[in-house]
Amino acid sequence: MLEIGGLHKSFGGVHALAGVDLRVDEGEVVSVIGPNGAGKTSFFNVVTGLYPPDGGDIMFEGRSIVGLESSEITEAGIARTFQNVRLFLNMTVLENVMVAQHCRTRAGAFRAVLRTPFLRREEAEIEARAKEILAFFGTRLVGYRFDQPALSLSYANRRRLEIARAMATRPKLLLLDEPVAGMNPRETAELTGLIRKLRDERGLTVVVIEHDMRVVRDVSDRVIVLDHGTKIAEGSYDEVSSDEAVIEAYLGRPAEVG
Amino acid sequence: MDTFLWIVRVGAIILLIWGVAGTVVQGLSGRGPTGEAWRDLVVAGIAQGAMYGLIALGYSMVYGVLGFINFAHGEVFMSGGMVGFFVANYLWEVGLWETNFVLAILLVLLSSILTSTLVAVIVERIAYRPLRASPRLIPLITSIGISFFLQYTFAGLFGVAVKNYPPPPDSLRSRISLLGLEIEGSKLLVIVVAVATMVGLYLFVEKTRTGRSIRAVAEDKEIAALMGIDVNRTIVATFAVGGAMAGVAGTLWALLFRGVSFITGFLPGIKAFTAAVLGGIGNLPGAMAGGVLLGLFEGVGPQLVLAGFGIPGVSQLKDVVAFTALVLVLIFKPTGLFGERLSAEDRA
Amino acid sequence: MTPVDLRRTLRWGSLAGAVMVFTCAVGLFEAFEDRLLVYPFLSLGHVLLLWFIPLAGYQATNEPVLEGMEAPSKGLHNVMAGLVAGLAGGFLTGVFTVVVDAFDVRDVFVRLSVRLVDLLTHGWGVPGGLVLIVGVPALLGMAGGMLHLVSASVRRRLILALEWALVMALLEQVFSQVLRQLRLGAVGNIIFTRRALEWWAALVIAALVVLLAERTRGGMGRVKGYLFAADAVRRTRNSIWSALAVLAFLIILPQLLGSLLSELLANVGLFLLMGLGLNIVVGLAGMLDLGYVAFFAVGAYTVGVLTSPISPRFDLEWSWWAALPVAILMSVVAGVLVGTPVIRMRGDYLAIVTLGFGEIVRILFLSDWLAPVFGGAQGVRNVPGIPVGVTEVRGSQPVGVLYFAFGLVLVAAWVSWALQESRLGRAWTAIREDETVAAAMGINVVRAKLNAFIVGAILAGLGGALFAAKVGSIFPSSFELLVSIIVLVVVIVGGMGNIPGVAVGAVLLIGVLGGPTQPGLLAEFAEFKLLIYGALLVFMMLRKPEGLLPSVRRSRELRGEELSQDAWLDRSSGDVEVDARPAGG
Structure with a gap:
């Protein structure tokens, strides 16, 4: 589904990505791990078109997406969340999810002004779909929460809403950047289950950047380890966790391996 | 989108070449302006551009330090020229203007600098300081308000009539031969004073403590504050220095065009901002160079390019040339010809 | 002590x-x-x-009294x-x-x-x-x-009383005119002397305000309760009724006002129309457009050139209605031409570049080069009025212009509202909040912004078309930068992103102070109008950047506050207090 070859990106002499090759197959949950500054988030940013790569190729479903606008990449079927949760804080919970369906809907200014039947139908569908997606997270984001601004949400709910927003773009591939950061163990366990459900029930392919090794172990079909902008290991969780290079990369940070 | 930009780019170049070619053809057939006329246009353009450059410094410094366009800077410039007029007029009445022109002009410059500096600093204190943390369009809108407020305050205080400076002595009105080039004295004076001021500013920013603080604050306010720099004082200093430069420009402008009124600040202000962007905002030598370039563009451009199309009354379109330059620069080279110098937060 | x-x-x-x-x-x-x-x-x-x-x-x-302190x-x-x-x-x-x-x-x-x-x-x-x-x-x-x-409530009443007395005295013209139309001219003659309120009348009014202030506050609460009823069906029904009431009021109003005040109100309508357009660009899409007057000029000149019998170049003498689609088309073209290059710029550069475009357009209309078509400094004269049925809407009959302007304003308000509550409106909000993320969520930022630019241009062009028919002759001097600035002040003072806010801004500023060339109620302020506009802009930015009648969302954005969960709940449950500072402040 996603095939990346020789991906390079540097910021003012720092090589964030120095020739990364990797592939993600349909229906997989792949974790990307690595010490801080290993280039994980840069990898997401380049794939989703926030920054253009300096070199290398990104193929999504057999088509190169290098050089596309980030909105075009989303339209092609890749959605993401952000490490530092970037919701539209002044929009309501429901609006956050509705606005993300932008590229899957069509009604333009004309129809909006004339309030055509097409538009009304589409608006109703957008709203119904948004509510359906929010229901995926149980009761936390539904009911009276629909009309609250996102800034009124707790941290964990913001993370959930961000995933819901990404789901609303109807992606085939979902990129989650540290989805459980800052959550307590119970919330973490719940979200781990949700990630699996995303794949099993929704048929999404998921790539997760994560520091919490229990989550990595529980969700991943495959783990990819980055360090200094290159891939140093790849395989199942067990293979990777016993890999010499990985242990070396993490040396001095045993807590994070645990 | 990108196609559109390419069309604009290619179209602009074709029109440019076509216009210049048309002018050259006219020139060869002896219908265009004479060589001397061209030379005068160039000199006038440089003199005008030198003043744009001086004003542009204020825009550039404030943008560098605070990250917003101080739209009212044109009025800071006007205030200097306006108060300078009253001093000049007084000196003319007491006779000093004619007997000792150099001293007189120094006094006028001094008053002009003081006024502009004062206005710039007061505006910073009242209007901009409370808005440091606001989204960046808020201080811009505020400065538009300040701009109108200052214009009509000056109109109220000093009346709406155009204030005509006393004529410079004959020696300045005649042409002076310099390196084989004959240049009108007053324009030469403008250029010389502008260059001297610019050199002074450069030394100030590079060599003095305050200058170093200004550069540090432009780089990163928080770190500068951690390094023990008084950020508030430095920002005031920035406005003061920018105001002083505008004050010099105010007097020079009034000397060259002999008139100041309350709306004098508007157009030069916008154009000086264009110059600042042209040279790369935050880049002080760039601002000066941008000013001179813009002055040349609008001085020579209409004759050189537009006349080639057989357009009548090209000098009316001087401002169109300047604004088109602004639009084109911002489309294709928003970082300016010589590179902008901004901190990461201001660039976002 | x-x-x-x-x-x-x-x-x-x-x-x-x-x-x-x-x-x-x-x-x-x-x-x-x-x-x-x-x-x-x-x-x-x-x-x-x-x-x-x-x-x-x-x-x-x-x-300031801090919590926990005596x-x-x-x-x-x-x-x-x-x-x-x-x-x-x-x-x-x-x-x-x-x-x-x-x-x-x-x-x-x-x-x-x-x-x-x-x-x-x-x-x-x-x-x-x-x-x-x-x-x-x-x-x-x-x-x-x-x-x-005195206690806070007494203080508020006293200030309110003072404000009312002063406002009544200041707007003597409106009050005596309305009284005359209601056949109560005698009352006007008693309480007003030489355009001023009699001292005893001022006292009576102040006393009445002091006595009635608390009652009306309760009334306001009931009105709010009526308009924002919890039950959705009732809310819809109530808002339809109140919309009809407003409409009826607007229909009767010109009859009460007489032609002089109708003329003022027609100007309000014109600027409200443009304000609504600019509100889409500035308030909804978040682009500070300082060259808005360019589209106004394009609309006016298109209509002028196509309809005037002494148009410098053409000899078409079209009807206003035939010229209107062309004017709109030209506005769209201008919107695309200006919008496409500027949209990717940083916000403040966009402001200056649009300003540059505005000036370019004005200078071109003024130039000898285009004078064969647009008449240069002489402009285009004898622009006919707008034929409506058997009559004609034109400047000499301000009541007709007023009705027509109201009609266009209603259209513009509908357009604004419909867009705001649509897919496009949500996209604009998202872009304003975080452009990068909006793009990453699949919104084509450039296209969404261009849409806003075009809609804004169309409304300004419509304003221009109305303006041409209203004043009958158009000169480049009617299209100075000042127009853009004043429309911007209207939007900002009223409340960015909020349709009723823009309406309040237009009535207060254009109606009372006057437009760039149009006199307001206080025509005697003409000389100082721009001084006041400038001061007002600064004051609003320093004290109330969200405007007098803000949209809740916009005020949060502009103040950059991130309220905690509880604070937000408190605010939404209680009545949001309107800031009751002494007027002028």
């Missing part, structure tokens, strides 16, 4: 003095000295001169501080007066004349009149300080 903070007091006092001196020096006081507000003693000049003093007297001891006790010290602040302000003005009297500075400061000293001293000359110059501010400052002694 709490000691008086002398530094603070003197600071407010000298600020008040500075306001007084400024008012004199720019000529505001002298210009309005003979415009009486309350017969026979209070003129508009007095109000402009002295309004800040009570405020300063009040502020001198107005400490509220400072009220007492004589408040009054003393007010007195001192007033004295300080009066003293500064006194010094100023003495200086003006002693030296002739008229060659430099054109307003500082003998007459000014005369007016300031009430004709008592310099040593004697100084008593007045110092005494009156001292008393007013003291009065300001005394406001601390």
Whole structure:
């Protein structure tokens, strides 16, 4: 589904990505791990078109997406969340999810002004779909929460809403950047289950950047380890966790391996 | 989108070449302006551009330090020229203007600098300081308000009539031969004073403590504050220095065009901002160079390019040339010809 | 007893003095000295001169009460501080007066004349009149300080009463006109003398306001309850009824106002139309467009050139209705041409570049080069009116223009609302909040912004088309940068992103102060209009960047506050208080 070859990106002499090759197959949950500054988030940013790569190729479903606008990449079927949760804080919970369906809907200014039947139908569908997606997270984001601004949400709910927003773009591939950061163990366990459900029930392919090794172990079909902008290991969780290079990369940070 | 930009780019170049070619053809057939006329246009353009450059410094410094366009800077410039007029007029009445022109002009410059500096600093204190943390369009809108407020305050205080400076002595009105080039004295004076001021500013920013603080604050306010720099004082200093430069420009402008009124600040202000962007905002030598370039563009451009199309009354379109330059620069080279110098937060 | 903070007091006092001196020096006081507000003693000049003093007297001891701290006790010290602040302000003005009297500075400061000293001293000359110059501010400052002694609700009522009396006096023209139309002209003749309110009438009005203030507050609550009923079906029904009521009011209004006031209101309609358009660009899509006048000019010139029988180039004499689609088309073209290059720029660069475009358009219309088509400085004359049925809407019949403008405003308001509540509107909000993320969520940022630009351009073009038919002749001088700025002030003062807000802004500014070339109710302000506009813009940015009638979302954005969960709940459950600061502030 996603095939990346020789991906390079540097910021003012720092090589964030120095020739990364990797592939993600349909229906997989792949974790990307690595010490801080290993280039994980840069990898997401380049794939989703926030920054253009300096070199290398990104193929999504057999088509190169290098050089596309980030909105075009989303339209092609890749959605993401952000490490530092970037919701539209002044929009309501429901609006956050509705606005993300932008590229899957069509009604333009004309129809909006004339309030055509097409538009009304589409608006109703957008709203119904948004509510359906929010229901995926149980009761936390539904009911009276629909009309609250996102800034009124707790941290964990913001993370959930961000995933819901990404789901609303109807992606085939979902990129989650540290989805459980800052959550307590119970919330973490719940979200781990949700990630699996995303794949099993929704048929999404998921790539997760994560520091919490229990989550990595529980969700991943495959783990990819980055360090200094290159891939140093790849395989199942067990293979990777016993890999010499990985242990070396993490040396001095045993807590994070645990 | 990108196609559109390419069309604009290619179209602009074709029109440019076509216009210049048309002018050259006219020139060869002896219908265009004479060589001397061209030379005068160039000199006038440089003199005008030198003043744009001086004003542009204020825009550039404030943008560098605070990250917003101080739209009212044109009025800071006007205030200097306006108060300078009253001093000049007084000196003319007491006779000093004619007997000792150099001293007189120094006094006028001094008053002009003081006024502009004062206005710039007061505006910073009242209007901009409370808005440091606001989204960046808020201080811009505020400065538009300040701009109108200052214009009509000056109109109220000093009346709406155009204030005509006393004529410079004959020696300045005649042409002076310099390196084989004959240049009108007053324009030469403008250029010389502008260059001297610019050199002074450069030394100030590079060599003095305050200058170093200004550069540090432009780089990163928080770190500068951690390094023990008084950020508030430095920002005031920035406005003061920018105001002083505008004050010099105010007097020079009034000397060259002999008139100041309350709306004098508007157009030069916008154009000086264009110059600042042209040279790369935050880049002080760039601002000066941008000013001179813009002055040349609008001085020579209409004759050189537009006349080639057989357009009548090209000098009316001087401002169109300047604004088109602004639009084109911002489309294709928003970082300016010589590179902008901004901190990461201001660039976002 | 709490000691008086002398530094603070003197600071407010000298600020008040500075306001007084400024008012004199720019000529505001002298210009309005003979415009009486309350017969026979209070003129508009007095109000402009002295309004800040009570405020300063009040502020001198107005400490913010922090939670958990004991509220400072009220007492004589408040009054003393007010007195001192007033004295300080009066003293500064006194010094100023003495200086003006002693030296002739008229060659430099054109307003500082003998007459000014005369007016300031009430004709008592310099040593004697100084008593007045110092005494009156001292008393007013003291009065300001005394406001601390009464309870908050009494204070609010007193201020409201003062505001009402002044507003009634200021808008004498409207009130007597409406009274005349209601066959109550006699009442008008009794309470108004020489355009001013009789002193006893002012007292009666103030007393009525004081008595009724609390009742109307309750009434406002009921209105709110009616409009924002919890039950969705009832809410819809109620809002339809209130919309009909507003419509009926708008239909009757011109009949009450007579042609002079209708003319003013027609200008309000014109600027409201443009304000709604700019609101889409600035308020919804978040782009500060300073060249909005360009689209207005394009609309006006297109209609002018196509319809005028003495159009410089063409000889088409189309009807306004035939020219309208062309005007809209040209606005769209202009919107695309200006919008496409500027949309990717940083916000502040976009502002300046659009300003540049606005000037380019005006200079081109003015130039000899295009004069064969657009008439250069002579412009296009004899633009016919708008044929509607058997009649014709044109400038000489302001009531017709007013109805027509209302119609267009309703269309514009509908367009704004429909877009705001649509997929596109949500995309604009998202872009305003975080452009990068909006793009990453699949929104084509450039296209969404261009849409806003085009819709804005169309509404401005519509405004231009109406303008051409209304004034009958168009000159480049009608399309100065000032138009863009004033429309921007209307949007900002009213409340960015909020349709009723823009309407309030248009009525208050264009109706009362007037447009760039159009006189408002206070036509006598013409000379100082832009001074006031500038000051207003600065004041709003410093104090209420979200405008008088803000949209909730926009005010949160502009204040950059991130409220905690609980704070937000508190705010949404309670009634949001309208800021009740003394007017003018």
